[in-house]
Amino acid sequence: MSDVTLRADLGHWRGWLLDQAPGSRWQARLGRWYRAWLGFRRNGLAMTGFGVVLLLVGIAIFAPLIADREAATLQVLTQRLEPASWQHWFGTDELGRDIYARVVFGSRITLTIVALVSAIVVPVGLGIGLPAGYFGGMVDAVLMRITDIFLAFPRLVLALAFAAALGPGIENAVIAIALTTWPPYARLARAETLTRRRAEFIEAAELQGASHLRILLTQIVPLCLPSVIIRLTLDMAGIILTAAGLGFLGLGAQPPAPEWGAMVSSGRQVLLDQWWVATIPGMAIFITSVGFNLLGDGLRDVSDSRAG
Structure with missing residues (x-):
């Protein structure tokens, strides 16, 4: 295919997506997504965050290709606390394990925790918030008072309490973080x-005999999801920091798993002399958190501009 033909095809698709009079619901939906992408792409900081998140996902997926799995857990005491070199790009820790490999494979643990927490808090939050807003009255009062109880405690303190009660481990850390994140x-x-309970399309669905569950799932949930996804993206940094905090205190992933918070904890004893042991995983936590924050800010800006 020649460059001229390719540009013509791209121009055709661009014009189809930006058509002010779409011929189908699918074309209209794709057009809204494409306009949102164009607005998002103009935000340099948001694109930076998007690039950081994509890089993290790529590192997690292709970790076995870019790092040696055995080096992440193999203890070579004769090579302990070595500085960066061609053999060990980020140096080694107090047990002679390669920090570069541990950071790379630690990204898998971080993304796993983030994904599992997200898979829990979104359904739980929607399952409590939707009935409260839709039915109101006593249902709203009871569900929101339960929510207020969880909101009354600092998230990290409550997560520590749940993690200590459940015991150490990734699974228990995920449960502890999810229990403090859904409110x-x-x-x-x-x-x-x-805001949409008395909208005309809701009343029309009720007049047609649609059940409350059907209205919630087909009419209200799709309208709530964009705001929930933006909030979730903004909360990713908090989830990562909470997971790292639990790992730092020994309540998250257990050794020899290369969890970033646990790596920072193991390096704090030699921070002044062998700074790389704690600093490298700390920088990974920092960069990942900033990336998710920038991505969330960009998504929020796009949502606000579309709402306006």
């Missing part, structure tokens, strides 16, 4: 539902 999503879902 804002319930509040957000309730607010979104309240």
